Amino acid sequence: xxxxxxxxxxxxGVLAVAAAIAFAIHIRRRQRLAQVLEQRDEAPLQYAFIVxxxxxxAGTTVTQIRAFFRDHDLGEPMFIETQLDKDGxxxxxxxxxxxxxxxxxxxxDGTVRTVASVMAGSDRPFGIIPIGTGNLFARNMRIPLxxxxxxxxxxxSHGSRKVDMGRLRLIDSDEPDRRHAFLIxxxxxxxxxxxxxxxxxxKKNISWLAYFVGGVKxxxxxxxxxxxxxxxxxxxxxxxxxxSFRTFMAGNCGQIPGFSLMPEADYGxxxxxxxxxxxxxxxxxxxxxxxxxxHQTITHRPGQNPLSTNSSVDQTQGSRAEIRxxxxxxxxxxxxxxxxxxxxxxxxxxxxxxxxxxxPAAGSxxxxxx
Numbered sequence: 001x002x003x004x005x006x007x008x009x010x011x012x013g014v015l016a017v018a019a020a021i022a023f024a025i026h027i028r029r030r031q032r033l034a035q036v037l038e039q040r041d042e043a044p045l046q047y048a049f050i051v052x053x054x055x056x057x058a059g060t061t062v063t064q065i066r067a068f069f070r071d072h073d074l075g076e077p078m079f080i081e082t083q084l085d086k087d088g089x090x091x092x093x094x095x096x097x098x099x100x101x102x103x104x105x106x107x108x109d110g111t112v113r114t115v116a117s118v119m120a121g122s123d124r125p126f127g128i129i130p131i132g133t134g135n136l137f138a139r140n141m142r143i144p145l146x147x148x149x150x151x152x153x154x155x156x157s158h159g160s161r162k163v164d165m166g167r168l169r170l171i172d173s174d175e176p177d178r179r180h181a182f183l184i185x186x187x188x189x190x191x192x193x194x195x196x197x198x199x200x201x202x203k204k205n206i207s208w209l210a211y212f213v214g215g216v217k218x219x220x221x222x223x224x225x226x227x228x229x230x231x232x233x234x235x236x237x238x239x240x241x242x243x244s245f246r247t248f249m250a251g252n253c254g255q256i257p258g259f260s261l262m263p264e265a266d267y268g269x270x271x272x273x274x275x276x277x278x279x280x281x282x283x284x285x286x287x288x289x290x291x292x293x294x295h296q297t298i299t300h301r302p303g304q305n306p307l308s309t310n311s312s313v314d315q316t317q318g319s320r321a322e323i324r325x326x327x328x329x330x331x332x333x334x335x336x337x338x339x340x341x342x343x344x345x346x347x348x349x350x351x352x353x354x355x356x357x358x359x360p361a362a363g364s365x366x367x368x369x370x
Contacts, residue, residue, distance in 0.1 A: 045102045045125075047156065048078040048095035050088055050115050052107030055131045056204075061106060064148045065129070074156060082107070088114030096124070102356075104155045108132015109184065113334045117181035120165045120352040127155025127356040133203055134335065137183045140253040140267065141357050155356050162351035163267045166252045168333050171343040179347070182333035185261070187249035188323065188344055190277070192330035193218045196337050219286055223278065224248075226325035226342075230318045233271055245278045248323060250346040260297040262315065270350035274321050276314040285310035321346040 049065060051058055062079060069077050078100060080091045088105065092115045095103050104127035105115040112128055119126040129151045130138035141163075144150035167179040168186045185191075198214035223246055229239040251273040254262025265273040279285030288311035295305040302315040328340040 045156075046075070046078065046100055047102050047104060047127075048080060048098070048100035049104045049106050049129070050091045050095065050111065051079055051081050052088075052111040052131075053081045055107060057131050058106065061129060061131055061148055065106075065152060068149060068152045068156075072156075082111060088112075089118050091115065092118035096122075100124070102127065102156075104129060106131060109134055109136055109334045110336050112137055113181055113183055113336065116165065116183060116353055116355075119354075120181065120349060123354060125160050125354050125356050129155060134257075136256060137253065137334070139257070140184070140255050141355065143358065154358050157356070159358070160354050160356050161268070163353050163355055164252055164270060165349045165352040166250055166272055166333075167347045167349060168250070168331065168338070169345040169347070170331065170338060170341045171345055172341055173339070180333045180338060182250075182252065183267075183353075184253045184334045185249050185251045186331070186333040186346060187247055188325075188331045188341070189224050189245065189247035189329050190215075190218055190221070191247045191249055192332035192337060193221065195332050195335055196330055220282070224325055224327070224329050226323055228276070229322045230274060230316060231320040232316075232318045235319075243276070245276050247277045248321075249275045249277070250321060251275065252348070258297075259293050260300065261293065263296050263300050263302050264315070264317070268351060270348065271317045271319055272321070272346060272348050274316050274318060274346070277312070279311045281310035289313070319348060 047069075049062075051062060053059075055061075065077060065079075069075065078095060078098060080095055082088055082091055088107075088111050092103055096118070102125045103115060103119055105112045106129040108130070109132055111132070112130075116126055128138050128141070128143050129148060130143060130145050135145055138145060143154055163183075166182040166186055168182060169179050170176070180186075194211055194215040194217075196214070197217045198210050202213060203210040223244045225242060225244050227239060227241050228243050228248065229237055231237050249261070251262040251265040252267050254260055254265030254273060262273040262275055277289065279289050281288075288305070288308040291305040292308055292311055292313045296302055296313075302313070304311070304313055322345045323343070325342040325344075328342040331338045331341050331344055
């Protein structure tokens with residue numbers, strides 16, 4: 001048999017084994033989740049569901065929620081829909097004003113982010129029924145993505161943990177004191193431009209893969225330049241002057257489907273993971289960057305592929321970062337575009353959000369009735 005065919009067969013065999021292992025892990029996780037949830041009791045609270053009606057599955061999901069509450073004798077749930085002039089924040093405030101003990105976001109990362117921004121700082125539990133395309137925060141929380149009843153069991157039963165919430169402030173905006181919440185990743189530069197250029201219709205069809213199309217459109221845009229100040233865990237500030245880069249990101253969670261952008265990001269440690277990315281040499285640099293991300297995904301450690309020559313991925317942790325740019329750039333929080341800015345600040349609120357999760361962290365203390 002020709003050596004080429006032998007290599008092909010070996011590669012196919014390795015891929016088949018990897019797929020079998022991944023499937024076995026997935027089945028084991030589902031079985032473990034089912035065992036955990038069977039041992040938990042529903043919490044007798046007044047629940048409010050904040051629903052994004054623009055999602056195609058919103059209507060059927062509401063029907064499932066009503067049936068679940070009826071079958072489990074949980075009373076009558078409250079439903080509030082987001083509108084063009086009524087975002088998740090306004091809906092969450094309305095739910096609390098109407099006496100909701102717990103609030104559940106039914107939608108994608110944008111709905112989750114805005115509702116959570118109001119729930120932060122309170123002891124009211126916050127749940128998620130993911131029906132968006134990316135659902136990155138739900139993925140990081142290991143909330144079931146394709147089983148509404150399982151997600152409802154998590155959202156309505158005892159089992160919560162406190163998680164951090166990132167905040168981004170556009171200091172040179174019309175609202176310089178407004179602190180935009182983020183639960184996953186906020187950034188400035190290439191990542192925001194990529195999101196801004198992603199076609200919403202394409203995103204509905206191919207989910208988060210549509211972002212790659214937006215990324216290609218911005219591969220050859222100019223790099224950004226500015227001063228970056230980072231406050232470490234010990235409060236000591238370090239400033240880097242005249243730094244050139246493609247994108248700067250602050251992460252509360254570091255996992256996206258298939259890849260690890262920030263392997264050490266921990267949503268409960270009270271600090272953010274900052275990542276400064278740069279490339280040179282055109283497509284060679286971007287190819288090197290992909291290798292860097294793949295390398296840290298495999299090794300589960302932040303760092304660069306030893307073979308990279310035209311890319312850099314510098315990661316550090318801290319409680320605050322401030323950036324002053326020479327020219328304005330787009331900023332984003334969890335995929336929501338905030339506009340152009342040249343002066344930005346990232347901070348973190350430690351354990352600000354009480355969220356219902358399948359498996360609370362060991363030793364975590366949940367408020368009474370959560």
